Amino acid sequence: MALDRKIAYINLTTGDVEIKPIPLEMRKKFIGGRGMDAYLLYNHAPKGCDPIGPENPMIVSGGLLTATCASATARTHVMAKSPLTGLLGSCNMGGFFAPEMAWAGFHHLVITGKADKPVYLWIHNGEIEIRDAGHLWGKNSTDVQWAIRDELDDEEVKSMVIGQAGENLVTYACVMTGIKNAGGRTGLGCVMGSKNLKAVAVRGTMDIKIAHPVDALEHNKKFIDQITGAKVNQIQGALGTPFIWGATNCWGGVRTRNFQYNQMEYADEIEPEAIDDYATETMGPHHMTGCFGCQVHCRAQYKIQSGLYKGKYDEGPEYTSLGAFGAEPDCKSIETVLTGNHLVNQYGVDNLEIGSMIAWAMELYELGILTSKETEGLDLRFGNDEALLQMVHNICTRTGWLGNVLADGGIPAAEKIGKNAFDYLIQVKGMNNLHSDERATPGLALNIATASRGSDHLRSRPAIDLYHLPEPVLRKIYSSPVPYDGPLSSEHTEYIGKPWQVFWQENVYMAVDCLGICKYHTVFLGATLPNFEDWPEVIYYNTGLEFTPKEIWDAAERCNNLERLFNLREGLTRNDPQKGDTLNHRYFDEPCRRGAPDVIGKRIDRDKFNVMIDEFYEHHGWDNDGVPTSETLTRLGLENEPTRLL
Amino acid sequence: MDKFLTVDADKCTGCRLCEQVCSVMHEGVSNPAKSRIQVVKWEQEGIYIPVICKQCEDAPCMNVCPVRAISRDPDFGFVKVDHEVCIGCRSCVGICPFGAMGYNDTTHQVFKCDLCGGDPQCVRFCEVNALEYVSADRVSSQKKRKGAARQSAAERQAVALG
Numbered sequence: 090m091a092l093d094r095k096i097a098y099i100n101l102t103t104g105d106v107e108i109k110p111i112p113l114e115m116r117k118k119f120i121g122g123r124g125m126d127a128y129l130l131y132n133h134a135p136k137g138c139d140p141i142g143p144e145n146p147m148i149v150s151g152g153l154l155t156a157t158c159a160s161a162t163a164r165t166h167v168m169a170k171s172p173l174t175g176l177l178g179s180c181n182m183g184g185f186f187a188p189e190m191a192w193a194g195f196h197h198l199v200i201t202g203k204a205d206k207p208v209y210l211w212i213h214n215g216e217i218e219i220r221d222a223g224h225l226w227g228k229n230s231t232d233v234q235w236a237i238r239d240e241l242d243d244e245e246v247k248s249m250v251i252g253q254a255g256e257n258l259v260t261y262a263c264v265m266t267g268i269k270n271a272g273g274r275t276g277l278g279c280v281m282g283s284k285n286l287k288a289v290a291v292r293g294t295m296d297i298k299i300a301h302p303v304d305a306l307e308h309n310k311k312f313i314d315q316i317t318g319a320k321v322n323q324i325q326g327a328l329g330t331p332f333i334w335g336a337t338n339c340w341g342g343v344r345t346r347n348f349q350y351n352q353m354e355y356a357d358e359i360e361p362e363a364i365d366d367y368a369t370e371t372m373g374p375h376h377m378t379g380c381f382g383c384q385v386h387c388r389a390q391y392k393i394q395s396g397l398y399k400g401k402y403d404e405g406p407e408y409t410s411l412g413a414f415g416a417e418p419d420c421k422s423i424e425t426v427l428t429g430n431h432l433v434n435q436y437g438v439d440n441l442e443i444g445s446m447i448a449w450a451m452e453l454y455e456l457g458i459l460t461s462k463e464t465e466g467l468d469l470r471f472g473n474d475e476a477l478l479q480m481v482h483n484i485c486t487r488t489g490w491l492g493n494v495l496a497d498g499g500i501p502a503a504e505k506i507g508k509n510a511f512d513y514l515i516q517v518k519g520m521n522n523l524h525s526d527e528r529a530t531p532g533l534a535l536n537i538a539t540a541s542r543g544s545d546h547l548r549s550r551p552a553i554d555l556y557h558l559p560e561p562v563l564r565k566i567y568s569s570p571v572p573y574d575g576p577l578s579s580e581h582t583e584y585i586g587k588p589w590q591v592f593w594q595e596n597v598y599m600a601v602d603c604l605g606i607c608k609y610h611t612v613f614l615g616a617t618l619p620n621f622e623d624w625p626e627v628i629y630y631n632t633g634l635e636f637t638p639k640e641i642w643d644a645a646e647r648c649n650n651l652e653r654l655f656n657l658r659e660g661l662t663r664n665d666p667q668k669g670d671t672l673n674h675r676y677f678d679e680p681c682r683r684g685a686p687d688v689i690g691k692r693i694d695r696d697k698f699n700v701m702i703d704e705f706y707e708h709h710g711w712d713n714d715g716v717p718t719s720e721t722l723t724r725l726g727l728e729n730e731p732t733r734l735l
Numbered sequence: 736m737d738k739f740l741t742v743d744a745d746k747c748t749g750c751r752l753c754e755q756v757c758s759v760m761h762e763g764v765s766n767p768a769k770s771r772i773q774v775v776k777w778e779q780e781g782i783y784i785p786v787i788c789k790q791c792e793d794a795p796c797m798n799v800c801p802v803r804a805i806s807r808d809p810d811f812g813f814v815k816v817d818h819e820v821c822i823g824c825r826s827c828v829g830i831c832p833f834g835a836m837g838y839n840d841t842t843h844q845v846f847k848c849d850l851c852g853g854d855p856q857c858v859r860f861c862e863v864n865a866l867e868y869v870s871a872d873r874v875s876s877q878k879k880r881k882g883a884a885r886q887s888a889a890e891r892q893a894v895a896l897g
Binding site: 156157158160185231235244267268294295296298299302305306309310313317376377378379380382383384386390402404 | 748749750756760762763862
């Protein structure tokens, strides 16, 4: 059965729209979602293009399984060259957008050019229209969605939008859908803003054919039981991602005060259980919400109970918001965390990046690198809740000298601030890290140093490394579908075997991103969750396509290499402190000051780290500079890229 | 014993898996527009309400049908449409007070919940039990208990206030 799936090319400068089918052989090579997006980006982005110029293509997609009868196929993937890093821009969000886009007839959109005035796209049952958005410009990320529904007179319309941060070209602005689903990382909301594109609205009532409906339904039940059977997902379903906050902090893995500490004092005050107490009416096991078709329901709902934003409804906060508005600026108030979370959702900005940027500015302020002259009188010390929230406003609206500078992203800001501000910026490839501390976990440190979109935990983190699983269990997981008989260690403070684990995870995460399913449905936080062995059946029953586990692995590796080729083309070199596979010097020079006995005093050993990078490259078939060898490219069928088949 | 499909909207997480499995079960395709159940949402307030046929005793769809194509299934008690008889006038779609009668624009036929012949898939897949398929004698027992608990709590509060 041929998949009846389409790709649309939309040029906002000319208004031209071209619709093509997606050939099956492309599915075999790049599966769909993020993998296919990587192909499209490598083929459509001119080398060295300006990330906020009209030639930068913005690619929006659902995965191969999106909107089928598989579990949790809600993920929308967006790719472009990043205005934050100048390298690969890639983000992924839950909600209901991608399935609706699929029912509207499209699995991939390639948006190029720049509209001469604000517009939005209206995609409805196979048709694409560019509509005026002058009256929508300036609206926050939720108001614009409701306004579009009113205008189109359909409550079922789903929109991917930008808030004011994207309009103001904050380089880490998000794309948003629903209340809080954010394609948060690498600033693709800024790319959307640069194209004068306020929203992509979709609505569809077209069929997604299921190859073997009865089997697909039965298999989905089995799959869901496997997913909801995992303890980690049950807890996640009650508390959301902050469930891990308490344990991580006690242990000493929460980045605090811009990496000066690895543990927040009095963190109990912002734990999810405390938020539960604070917002009794709006939180708890039955006040969770889920993305399309997902039974994990990890998003909490709350109403702010006090302060300026009292009564405002929102979703979250995720772990990242506890880090961004709790640990990093060292603020201990639930009201501040929930308000900060609400503000970033409304403005449409990456909570992780903005929290890190403000914490960085706070440290610079305390060191005297920034003074009250630059902050225009704002007392930007750690623990100042008001200053923190004020800076969120200032950055998103580009108000004041500092707000405007920080809105440009870490590396440009460091240049403008001068002195040794860059030394304190906890970034990889120009993007700040999750609010976690990897000095006691070399495997996790290798992950953030080498992640293709810059410092990030969702590209290759071997999170199960922290569970001290017995070696035979690790070997069972990590030696399939390709054999691995090298070293593996259950000890998270070790360096040996970690490069393979990171390599393996990189392929697993690429595969789920290609399929369009959520990372909580694979080996991320739970070792028993599905991976390569479990996917061939679900793909076959839903699409009729036959893949072996090894073929999925190969496709994932191929797509990861395409992302690597893109990064290399745009200037990545191994040891470049701004664009390389490196870490901030603090990882190597400053030991952890707090935490459990296996954490305190730990830092990353520079030599051992370099050996890990060597090994990591070797597993990939990359040379010592991290460049894929010609044998590797031939093995993966990438020797002729770009081939412009799509 | 008659069984009913009950909805507890407080428990619904709004994931719409019920819509997905319903359309696959009945139509062999994934398409919420063809699902017998639909989750109506007020996202601004986080309120999600699954809407499905109530299999009314005095069913307006059955009453309005000019050709008597709609009848009650003797075994499971659900209200069903005989497509051999149906003339496609859509009177039933217009009159249903719940919007639970749908119209399939591919087959040009009306459609409604048939409780999957006694094993409703929406119930089977709903892990949070927002949907349940219960016998008539239990249909209100949980609601009674909840209501009584609220009443008792209110009374205790009133006593405490003196």
